[in-house]
Amino acid sequence: MECWHCERPSHAICRFCGRAVCKTHAQEMPYIIHTYRTAKGEYKAFVVAGAVWCGECKPQQDPITLANLEN
Ligand SMILES: [Zn+2]
Numbered sequence: 001m002e003c004w005h006c007e008r009p010s011h012a013i014c015r016f017c018g019r020a021v022c023k024t025h026a027q028e029m030p031y032i033i034h035t036y037r038t039a040k041g042e043y044k045a046f047v048v049a050g051a052v053w054c055g056e057c058k059p060q061q062d063p064i065t066l067a068n069l070e071n
């Protein structure tokens with residue numbers, strides 16, 4: 001695969017959208033690997049800091065609330 005930005009050989013894949021990027025164009029972004037709910041009803045997340053990000057896509061910082069899933 002080639003870098004999304006410069007078309008040179010890529011070194012990594014964006015963790016969020018799957019675009020390929022070279023070392024020059026790879027950026028970093030915290031990546032949530034797992035979320036869970038505590039006994040108190042709080043939502044917690046395990047986050048990996050410095051995950052590869054292509055710089056193109058727009059990962060949302062906050063989880064989106066899904067409504068009407070319990071029909
Ligand atoms: Zn590049």
Ligand SMILES: [Zn+2]
Nearest residue numbers: 014017054057
């Ligand atoms: Zn991306």
